[in-house]
Amino acid sequence: MIPHKIIRGIVLRIFYPFLMFLGAFFKSKKEGFQRIIIDMNNRLVRAEGLRTKKILLLLPHCLQINECDIRLTHNIYNCERCGRCEIRDLIEIADEHKLNLFVATGGTIARKIVKEIRPEAIVAVACERDLSSGLVDTYPIPIIGISNERPYGPCFNTIVDLKKVKEAIHFFGGA
Numbered sequence: 001m002i003p004h005k006i007i008r009g010i011v012l013r014i015f016y017p018f019l020m021f022l023g024a025f026f027k028s029k030k031e032g033f034q035r036i037i038i039d040m041n042n043r044l045v046r047a048e049g050l051r052t053k054k055i056l057l058l059l060p061h062c063l064q065i066n067e068c069d070i071r072l073t074h075n076i077y078n079c080e081r082c083g084r085c086e087i088r089d090l091i092e093i094a095d096e097h098k099l100n101l102f103v104a105t106g107g108t109i110a111r112k113i114v115k116e117i118r119p120e121a122i123v124a125v126a127c128e129r130d131l132s133s134g135l136v137d138t139y140p141i142p143i144i145g146i147s148n149e150r151p152y153g154p155c156f157n158t159i160v161d162l163k164k165v166k167e168a169i170h171f172f173g174g175a
């Protein structure tokens, strides 16, 4: 039987570019295609069944509420934990599970963080576009990708289902 990790590589390195090629012609379907890739990736990562405590929790900048001008990119612990956005809750979750926690403003910074931290598994929150391309960039590291919710449109005061974040951490075996 072909190992799940190899199938994940085929999905990310062959099927993903193919779907993005199709997405160039069917623009309205592109986000749906990215969701398919994230879904397939998550299923395959779960099937691989890796357990580790070396987990990185990677968040998008847009989870920080717009009215807060504290700079979180280099140190999320600059957050004063006022509770106006979910950054406070996510810090609590990371502390509780002793995870590495970072905010990334884009793919380049995300890649740099991954290179420095060298996690064995990643729980990543982002929009479908950033998540799907991030999965490809960081393969073969197993990532569970969780799409953010965008009630005010893209990149602005986004939110994430904290239950899904906790579940993904528990899946990997976060203490």
Ligand code: SF4
Pocket: 064, 065, 068, 069, 070, 079, 080, 081, 082, 083, 084, 085, 086, 087, 088
């Ligand atoms: S919890 Fe408060 S201090 Fe922290 S990032 Fe959100 S708004 Fe800023």
